[in-house]
Amino acid sequence: MKVGKDIHKPKIPLAKPAFNKEMERAAVNALRNERFVLGESVYKFEEEFAKYCGVDHAVSTSSGTHALQIGLTALGVARGQHVITTPASFIASSNVILHVNATPIFVDIGLVTYTIDPEQIKQAIRRKTQAVIPVHLYGYPADMDSINEIANKHELYVIEDACQAHGAFYKGRKVGSLGDVGCFSFYPSKNMTVAGDGGMLVTNDEKVAEKAAKLRDCGRKSKYVHDLIGYTARLNTVNAAIGRVQLKHLDEWNMKRRRNAQIYSRLLSDIDMLILPPRGDSETLPVYHLYVIRSRHRDRLKAWLESNGIQCGIHYELPIHLQPIYKKMYGFEEGAYPKSEELCKTCLSIPMYPDLTSGQINFVSEKIHEFFA
Numbered sequence: 001m002k003v004g005k006d007i008h009k010p011k012i013p014l015a016k017p018a019f020n021k022e023m024e025r026a027a028v029n030a031l032r033n034e035r036f037v038l039g040e041s042v043y044k045f046e047e048e049f050a051k052y053c054g055v056d057h058a059v060s061t062s063s064g065t066h067a068l069q070i071g072l073t074a075l076g077v078a079r080g081q082h083v084i085t086t087p088a089s090f091i092a093s094s095n096v097i098l099h100v101n102a103t104p105i106f107v108d109i110g111l112v113t114y115t116i117d118p119e120q121i122k123q124a125i126r127r128k129t130q131a132v133i134p135v136h137l138y139g140y141p142a143d144m145d146s147i148n149e150i151a152n153k154h155e156l157y158v159i160e161d162a163c164q165a166h167g168a169f170y171k172g173r174k175v176g177s178l179g180d181v182g183c184f185s186f187y188p189s190k191n192m193t194v195a196g197d198g199g200m201l202v203t204n205d206e207k208v209a210e211k212a213a214k215l216r217d218c219g220r221k222s223k224y225v226h227d228l229i230g231y232t233a234r235l236n237t238v239n240a241a242i243g244r245v246q247l248k249h250l251d252e253w254n255m256k257r258r259r260n261a262q263i264y265s266r267l268l269s270d271i272d273m274l275i276l277p278p279r280g281d282s283e284t285l286p287v288y289h290l291y292v293i294r295s296r297h298r299d300r301l302k303a304w305l306e307s308n309g310i311q312c313g314i315h316y317e318l319p320i321h322l323q324p325i326y327k328k329m330y331g332f333e334e335g336a337y338p339k340s341e342e343l344c345k346t347c348l349s350i351p352m353y354p355d356l357t358s359g360q361i362n363f364v365s366e367k368i369h370e371f372f373a
């Protein structure tokens with residue numbers, strides 16, 4: 001039996017970020033031969049990522065949060081305006097609205113895809129509403145046709161939070177390319193990473209891209225001349241170099257995630273007390289950033305799986321409106337967004353990454369069956 005550190009390690013982790021020799025070589029090469037900040041790899045990564053998403057421009061940033069914040073600012077969203085989003089997300093989707101001094105207006109999700117409910121967007125629109133941030137949660141595309149139709153009618157900007165959905169397709173187009181701006185995160189647990197924090201904003205609007213590139217670089221017009229109040233929010237060269245290698249693998253990794261999701265869904269479909277993730281169809285191709293099952297017995301199921309060496313996650317324990325800081329600021333109470341709350345009470349993320357083997361998926365599924373038996 002192994003002793004020491006390993007004894008507490010889960011046998012099957014929740015996620016497994018990739019880092020191989022090719023990425024290591026690219027990193028060392030960039031560190032040795034390029035400027036540490038805004039080196040050649042940064043611009044190449046942006047070009048390649050824009051091409052991957054099928055858009056004209058990509059601007060890299062130091063995080064997905066900064067991509068969203070810079071996207072809002074580049075579109076002119078500012079103090080006094082409303083931005084609609086969903087409370088069923090990572091807190092950054094809403095924090096960025098506050099970072100630009102605008103007000104987040106939450107609307108609930110649907111419980112089939114866990115993405116924003118377009119009907120409820122309509123009801124939340126006011127004179128001050130300036131933009132909508134749909135979140136492609138867990139890698140499943142939001143209903144972008146309906147969202148864009150509402151946004152066009154009311155002249156709202158659409159900023160896609162694609163931080164969990166690199167490479168997902170919606171009606172033949174990649175997510176991120178469907179709104180005015182799309183934003184991605186390269187945090188280590190994501191479908192692709194830069195081996196650290198990082199983000200990317202994509203757009204077809206040249207002016208927005210130019211402004212975003214300035215904003216992430218201290219508002220620089222030239223070296224010591226600044227015509228915007230910007231941020232130090234650049235992606236480091238070494239991270240961009242790693243991101244370029246990861247991007248080459250993304251489609252294959254997503255394919256493996258989909259294959260793994262298919263196996264899970266087949267093995268778990270006979271458990272009545274379990275709700276499985278949406279599968280996608282001919283028009284919607286999800287990328288399973290997370291494989292999230294739902295159960296009334298979530299906490300006991302999580303404890304059972306973890307006692308069997310299977311790491312689990314809860315995405316998320318609280319919907320954003322019930323986070324202590326949002327309750328304090330806005331006085332939100334339980335019951336305000338029942339579907340987001342229901343998701344948070346019942347969701348359980350089970351291991352999902354490209355290299356998960358069918359043996360491991362079988363083992364996790366068997367343990368889930370044992371629990372319900």
Ligand SMILES: Cc1ncc(COP(=O)(O)O)c(C=O)c1O
Binds near residue numbers: 063064092093161199
């Ligand atoms: C849906 C969503 N939005 C925004 C973010 C923020 O990205 P980052 O952590 O790179 O700032 C994340 C990352 O966790 C996310 O999952």
